Amino acid sequence: xxxxxxxxxxxxxxxxxxxxxxxxxxxxxxxxxxxxxxxxxxxxxxxxxxxxxxxxxxxxxxxxxxxxxxxxxxxxxxxxxxxxxxxxxxxxxxxxxxxxxxxxxxxxxxxxxxxxxxxxxxxxxxxxxxxxxxxxxxxxxxxxxxxxxxxxxxxxxxxxxxxxxxxxxxxxxxxxxxxxxxxxxxxxxxxxxxxxxxxxxxxxxxxxxxxxxxxxxxxxxxxxxxxxxxxxxxxxxxxxxxxxxxxxxxxxxxxxxxxxxxxxxxxxxxxxxxxxxxxx
Numbered sequence: 034x035x036x037x038x039x040x041x042x043x044x045x046x047x048x049x050x051x052x053x054x055x056x057x058x059x060x061x062x063x064x065x066x067x068x069x070x071x072x073x074x075x076x077x078x079x080x081x082x083x084x085x086x087x088x089x090x091x092x093x094x095x096x097x098x099x100x101x102x103x104x105x106x107x108x109x110x111x112x113x114x115x116x117x118x119x120x121x122x123x124x125x126x127x128x129x130x131x132x133x134x135x136x137x138x139x140x141x142x143x144x145x146x147x148x149x150x151x152x153x154x155x156x157x158x159x160x161x162x163x164x165x166x167x168x169x170x171x172x173x174x175x176x177x178x179x180x181x182x183x184x185x186x187x188x189x190x191x192x193x194x195x196x197x198x199x200x201x202x203x204x205x206x207x208x209x210x211x212x213x214x215x216x217x218x219x220x221x222x223x224x225x226x227x228x229x230x231x232x233x234x235x236x237x238x239x240x241x242x243x244x245x246x247x248x249x250x251x252x253x254x255x256x257x258x259x260x261x262x263x264x265x266x267x268x269x270x271x272x273x274x275x276x277x278x279x280x281x282x283x284x285x286x287x288x289x290x291x292x293x294x295x296x297x298x299x300x301x302x303x304x305x306x307x308x309x310x311x312x313x
Contacts, residue, residue, distance in 0.1 A: 034083055042071065042078040043213075043221045051208035052079060058206055061147075061165060061187035063197075066210030069255025072190040075210075076146035079188065086143040088185070090132035096153045098160030101133040102170050102179075124174050133164060134179055142183035151191040158201035165204060213256065215242060225260055232273040237263055240276050244292060249301055254292040262291040 036052040038044035044052075052075075055062035064072045080087035090101055106127045114121045130138075136145040150158060164170045168181040189205065191197065213221060215238055222234060241262070245253045254262075265271075265288045293299050 036079050036082050039078045039082050041224060042074060043217060043224060044075075044078075045211075045213075045217065048075070048208060048210060051206060055188075055206040056186055059184050061189050061205045063189045063191065063202070063205035063207045064210060065191050065193055065207070067212055067253070067255055068192055069257040070210045070212060071256065072210060073146065073148050076144055076148075076188040076190075079186065080144040083144070083186070085186065086139055086141060087146065088132050088136045088139070088143050089146045089148065091148045092150050092152050092157070094152050094154075096157065098153075098157050099131075101131040101147075101161065102164065103131050103134055103172060104129045105174050128172065128174060133161075133170070136185040137168070137179055137181040139182065139185070143185050145185040145187045147187065147189045149192060150189050151193065151195040151197065155195060155198065159198050162200060162204065218256065218259070221256060222260065222263060226263060226267065229263065229267065230273070233263075233266065233271075233276075236273040236276040237266060241292070244289075244302070247302065247305065250293075251297050252294055254294075258292050258294070262288060265291055 034056065035049075036044070036056075037049050052062060064075060066072055076089070077087060079085075105124075106129055110121055110124070110127045120126045132145065132147075136143050165187070168184055169178055171178050218241075219234060219238060222229065222238070226234075237259075241254065241259050244250075266276075269288070271288075289302065290299075293302060
């Protein structure tokens with residue numbers, strides 16, 4: 034059981050080694066990298082490549098670790114008791130299973146994605162240490178211990194919004210997805226647009242990487258934004274020469290709103306284009 038990428042996901046040698054090492058060590062794989070570098074999609078592709086069910090836990094700022102185990106709906110039980118519902122006599126009817134419980138109960142070893150773990154508070158990762166180590170947890174309301182049938186393949190993503198606790202990091206296999214170079218990026222684009230003309234690919238890639246190198250950008254455009262931009266270029270049948278037209282009235286890359294995501298970066302880019310025009 035080894036991961037080597039898929040026909041729709043270009044994985045570098047370093048990334049495939051990290052995935053397979055985490056599987057062998059039976060440790061969670063902690064993935065970091067720029068937004069848009071395919072961290073979340075990695076779990077989808079690993080599940081597809083290994084023919085495993087995928088269970089996704091998308092963490093929010095309000096998420097608590099216990100929600101991944103289970104929640105007890107006391108309000109629903111109180112309401113049913115007032116209505117005389119017979120379900121109230123069995124507390125198990127009010128236990129809501131979390132994503133970790135789902136993963137532990139799976140009949141086939143699943144891939145469990147814990148997405149953007151750094152969005153939650155600092156105690157969130159620490160509150161999962163025992164469950165991820167022992168692969169079990171106790172349900173106090175029903176006095177039962179839930180144990181994993183199979184140790185899930187766990188992929189955890191982080192955008193580095195918060196530092197993760199050392200105790201949590203020690204239990205993970207870590208990998209940082211570096212931003213693709215031009216050769217790898219061209220391969221990624223060809224997977225998504227197999228019929229893309231070579232000249233348009235070259236010009237789009239050149240414009241994209243030049244834009245990423247602009248000093249002062251608040252958010253550099255990512256892989257997903259490049260794919261969106263190329264999709265628009267193809268849909269509008271933009272010719273390759275339009276991306277590098279010497280006419281100063283056409284110097285701004287077409288549809289650049291797909292690449293830049295805030296007004297500060299747009300203003301910076303437009304100002305640099307204006308200065309470039311004046312210099313000609």
